[in-house]
Amino acid sequence: MARSDIFHTDFQAKPFWWEAYQPTIAKAIDVPHTARVAVIGGGYAGLCAAIELHKLGLDAVVLEAAEPGFGASTRNGGMVSGGTSVGKRYTGANSKEELERLYADASDSFTLIEQIIAENRIDCEWTRSGRFGGAWARKHYLQMAKKLGPLNDYADSDAYMLPKERQRDEIASDYYHGGMVAKRAAHLHPAKYYKGLLDIATARGIAICGKAPVTRIAQVGAKWHVETGRGTVEAGDVIIATNGYTGDVTPNLKRRVVPVGSYLIATEQMPEDLACSLMPHNRSIYDTRRVLTYYRMSGDRRRLIFGGRAKFSLSDPLDTAPILYQQMLDRFPQLAGTKITHAWTGNVAFTFDEVPHMGRMDGLHYALGCNGSGVAMMTYLGTQLARKIAGAANYACAFDRAEFPGHPLYNGDPKWLLPVIGPYFRARDWLDRTLG
Numbered sequence: 001m002a003r004s005d006i007f008h009t010d011f012q013a014k015p016f017w018w019e020a021y022q023p024t025i026a027k028a029i030d031v032p033h034t035a036r037v038a039v040i041g042g043g044y045a046g047l048c049a050a051i052e053l054h055k056l057g058l059d060a061v062v063l064e065a066a067e068p069g070f071g072a073s074t075r076n077g078g079m080v081s082g083g084t085s086v087g088k089r090y091t092g093a094n095s096k097e098e099l100e101r102l103y104a105d106a107s108d109s110f111t112l113i114e115q116i117i118a119e120n121r122i123d124c125e126w127t128r129s130g131r132f133g134g135a136w137a138r139k140h141y142l143q144m145a146k147k148l149g150p151l152n153d154y155a156d157s158d159a160y161m162l163p164k165e166r167q168r169d170e171i172a173s174d175y176y177h178g179g180m181v182a183k184r185a186a187h188l189h190p191a192k193y194y195k196g197l198l199d200i201a202t203a204r205g206i207a208i209c210g211k212a213p214v215t216r217i218a219q220v221g222a223k224w225h226v227e228t229g230r231g232t233v234e235a236g237d238v239i240i241a242t243n244g245y246t247g248d249v250t251p252n253l254k255r256r257v258v259p260v261g262s263y264l265i266a267t268e269q270m271p272e273d274l275a276c277s278l279m280p281h282n283r284s285i286y287d288t289r290r291v292l293t294y295y296r297m298s299g300d301r302r303r304l305i306f307g308g309r310a311k312f313s314l315s316d317p318l319d320t321a322p323i324l325y326q327q328m329l330d331r332f333p334q335l336a337g338t339k340i341t342h343a344w345t346g347n348v349a350f351t352f353d354e355v356p357h358m359g360r361m362d363g364l365h366y367a368l369g370c371n372g373s374g375v376a377m378m379t380y381l382g383t384q385l386a387r388k389i390a391g392a393a394n395y396a397c398a399f400d401r402a403e404f405p406g407h408p409l410y411n412g413d414p415k416w417l418l419p420v421i422g423p424y425f426r427a428r429d430w431l432d433r434t435l436g
């Protein structure tokens, strides 16, 4: 298919969400000389940490390398589950009890984001319509079924299995081998949610300093000197909230998170009957492929927002759009001829135990490693970290773990790792689909 056949004449290589809120610096805020806490990274985690600290009486400054919201927080698919995609593995859990605690906290992350949106009346198209996980292979359906009990018992997922014969109740496609419906899930407009948090922080007088890349962090006595391109902050504590954009300023953390590109396209507005027929309950969809795809309708229910790991290495969204488009047609052949108006990318951060982490390393606090599912989770970890620093946490968060593993063969540079992992995952996907 020629590229020109799939791109709309109004096509833009930028997030569809930026039509509503594009990260910008309306007013350059000076970097203050002192703050009780310096937060590095101005995404959901950074903003939520700063807001919670402020509520608890501690002043924080947010230092963001680019425009506030430049990172994944205005680029994502806006699919919200209990912080973990239903079906993720959490291989790092050492015991059944630990797994239960992780699920319970992931469930709390959903409660928290819903509460933040409701209490602050954030207008972000919050739609609590559930999600459907499509089984890519027959055996994936059985594997999903085994997770049903724990998900319902510990993560309040309100989930049930849907066999292939009834799949068309959920999706106008025969592509999957049945799947799982989780009713306690939602979707939102990620950039409007971000803007809502930004407005809360700004109204509280929190300094959100854009274009203030942190270049060095040094401990001087009991204080931290956080150097940015626009001045130095002296702070009592430092939070690293850089997720898939973690860099050389924190080398020990950099080698514990693997940045992976995730890619999205948005279609043009479709005729209403076609658009509403695709997912009759307006749920979000993901599948169990290792090289996963995920999709949902836009807030007005007229466009399909379709995403996936089209490529593992960090690539131009113009190159990945045709791959996503073909994946979309594989699931919905009825969309042939529908054009793409937007294509974009952003970084997620994977960890070696597949668990998101908060904690402290080299004296620095961190909330990192969304593993691709961080709208609720990074909101939650930022908030939990703030409570911990303020001494206001009334229990130990399950994601605050003693161990944050790296890998002996990974030095923080994904250039060699991703080209190896991509074909390996694709081969395993192919085997699963072919053999069973």
Ligand SMILES: Cc1cc2nc3c(=O)[nH]c(=O)nc-3n(C[C@H](O)[C@H](O)[C@H](O)COP(=O)(O)OP(=O)(O)OC[C@H]3O[C@@H](n4cnc5c(N)ncnc54)[C@H](O)[C@@H]3O)c2cc1C
Pocket (backbone or CB within 6 Å): 040, 041, 042, 043, 044, 045, 046, 063, 064, 065, 066, 069, 070, 071, 072, 073, 074, 075, 076, 077, 078, 079, 080, 081, 212, 213, 214, 215, 241, 242, 243, 244, 245, 246, 247, 249, 261, 262, 263, 264, 294, 307, 344, 345, 346, 347, 348, 367, 370, 371, 372, 373, 374, 375, 376, 377, 378
């Ligand atoms: C394409 C895509 C689709 C996704 N879809 C979903 C989804 O549907 N559902 C879901 O739950 N999750 C999804 N995610 C994941 C989710 O978006 C992230 O987990 C979440 O936004 C991470 O928030 P954060 O605050 O931790 O990091 P980010 O929002 O990425 O912010 C980190 C910030 O740190 C800044 N930074 C880095 N280094 C420095 C420095 N030295 N100095 C100052 N600032 C620095 C960066 O500029 C960046 O703005 C998706 C992600 C992507 C990219």
